[in-house]
Amino acid sequence: MSHPGETPRIPAIAQAMRPLPFLIFSSRWLQLPLYLGLIVAQCVYVFLFLKELWHLVTHATSFGEQQIMLVVLGLIDVVMISNLLIMVIIGGYETFVSRLGLQDHPDQPEWLSHVNASVLKIKLAMAIIGISSIHLLRTFIEAGNIGSAGRTTDYTETGIILQTVIHVVFIFSAIGIAWVDKMTVPTGKGH
Numbered sequence: 001m002s003h004p005g006e007t008p009r010i011p012a013i014a015q016a017m018r019p020l021p022f023l024i025f026s027s028r029w030l031q032l033p034l035y036l037g038l039i040v041a042q043c044v045y046v047f048l049f050l051k052e053l054w055h056l057v058t059h060a061t062s063f064g065e066q067q068i069m070l071v072v073l074g075l076i077d078v079v080m081i082s083n084l085l086i087m088v089i090i091g092g093y094e095t096f097v098s099r100l101g102l103q104d105h106p107d108q109p110e111w112l113s114h115v116n117a118s119v120l121k122i123k124l125a126m127a128i129i130g131i132s133s134i135h136l137l138r139t140f141i142e143a144g145n146i147g148s149a150g151r152t153t154d155y156t157e158t159g160i161i162l163q164t165v166i167h168v169v170f171i172f173s174a175i176g177i178a179w180v181d182k183m184t185v186p187t188g189k190g191h
Helices: 012-016 019-058 065-097 110-114 117-143 157-184
Strands: none
Touching: 019 065, 065 117, 117 157
16 A cells, blocks of 8 residues: 555556557557547437437327337337447446446446456347347337328338348347357356
């Protein structure tokens, strides 16, 4: 422990690092602008959410139930993408760049105490499935307009089928990631 007025000592392990390993280890800080960029993207999503919420409130009396449901699903979609951004920003920074030092902080997310690359992969896969589910639900709601006189939709039958197949692929991918992760993590039996 250093005393007031004393220059903090560099840990012995850092002193012993050769230049090349030190450079390689320090290169993790190159990810910092990426995480800062994601924070800017998060701000854009907050703006989009507020814009869509304002649109919903100002048109609440003229929108039908289906239009309100579609706007609300859009809001949920923005929230889920925002949650994904938070997981990537906080979890990625904590895992790959530097510790945040949030121990015993009352606002520390519960999942952050046990985050690692495997946990982050599975959480991201689950978030992507959730986002895909919202998109698919919106597609199914609007699919009722296919072939209706006077009502238009941007969806085609082929597009709906492809979106459903992609969603199923996301689900199988997440199952595969979880299965591979389970195979690589020792269970503790026999140790």
